[in-house]
Amino acid sequence: MRTRDDLFLHEEVLLLALKDREGTNERGVWLDKALGGAILAELMLAGRLDVEQDRKKRFATVRSTKPLGDSLLDECLQRVQQAKKRQQLQTWVSRFAGTKGLKHRVARELCRLGVLREDEDRVLKIFRRTIYPEVDPGPERRIKARLEEAVFCDGQPDPRTMVLAAIAQAADLLKVHFDKKRLKTRKQRLKDIVSGEAAGSATAQAVAAAQAAITAVVAISTTVAAASAASS
Numbered sequence: 165m166r167t168r169d170d171l172f173l174h175e176e177v178l179l180l181a182l183k184d185r186e187g188t189n190e191r192g193v194w195l196d197k198a199l200g201g202a203i204l205a206e207l208m209l210a211g212r213l214d215v216e217q218d219r220k221k222r223f224a225t226v227r228s229t230k231p232l233g234d235s236l237l238d239e240c241l242q243r244v245q246q247a248k249k250r251q252q253l254q255t256w257v258s259r260f261a262g263t264k265g266l267k268h269r270v271a272r273e274l275c276r277l278g279v280l281r282e283d284e285d286r287v288l289k290i291f292r293r294t295i296y297p298e299v300d301p302g303p304e305r306r307i308k309a310r311l312e313e314a315v316f317c318d319g320q321p322d323p324r325t326m327v328l329a330a331i332a333q334a335a336d337l338l339k340v341h342f343d344k345k346r347l348k349t350r351k352q353r354l355k356d357i358v359s360g361e362a363a364g365s366a367t368a369q370a371v372a373a374a375q376a377a378i379t380a381v382v383a384i385s386t387t388v389a390a391a392s393a394a395s396s
Contacts, residue, residue, distance in 0.1 A: 187295035200261030
């Protein structure tokens with residue numbers, strides 16, 4: 165039985181990306197892409213997926229088909245397993261990110277755990293939308309404490325926190341929760357986290373997961389940003 169402090173990476177990402185009181189997305193965050201990257205990283209950390217290097221391309225391959233007991237993760241694993249041909253990492257991040265109702269599926273699981281609450285409000289007093297205000301601030305507070313220690317201290321972060329910090333950096337989530345000037349003083353530390361240099365040799369799978377996720381997230385976000393600029 166999972167608890168509020170036993171969250172998956174994509175659930176932690178969503179908590180960081182939602183405004184606590186409003187229950188809406190923080191601006192400037194590539195939420196779907198970050199969730200897709202977190203799902204990919206979670207499957208790798210759980211030993212379900214591996215990365216296969218082919219020249220300059222990196223592909224996701226199935227290492228184990230054992231279910232994780234989470235409907236979203238198991239569905240994404242099954243999609244990789246049933247694919248007719250292997251796909252690059254950014255392809256899977258994009259496909260995971262495009263899962264129907266992704267944000268709501270993740271949020272409703274957090275509601276089930278008692279971390280969020282599902283509610284409804286109106287935009288311009290006309291359009292209804294579902295929001296997810298925070299009910300229990302404890303889990304997010306502890307997540308932020310882990311991130312703060314990983315980014316602003318020089319010790320070796322645990323594998324999951326290192327992966328989360330790398331994804332949060334790629335998705336611009338760290339800027340939401342920490343002072344930008346303070347983050348600028350830790351540029352080298354952030355580079356070490358993203359590259360895996362901060363992890364040590366015992367967490368090779370975590371390093372691979374972080375790099376796979378952030379590479380895919382950054383690649384997709386850059387493409388979308390370029391397309392938006394071209395059309396404006």
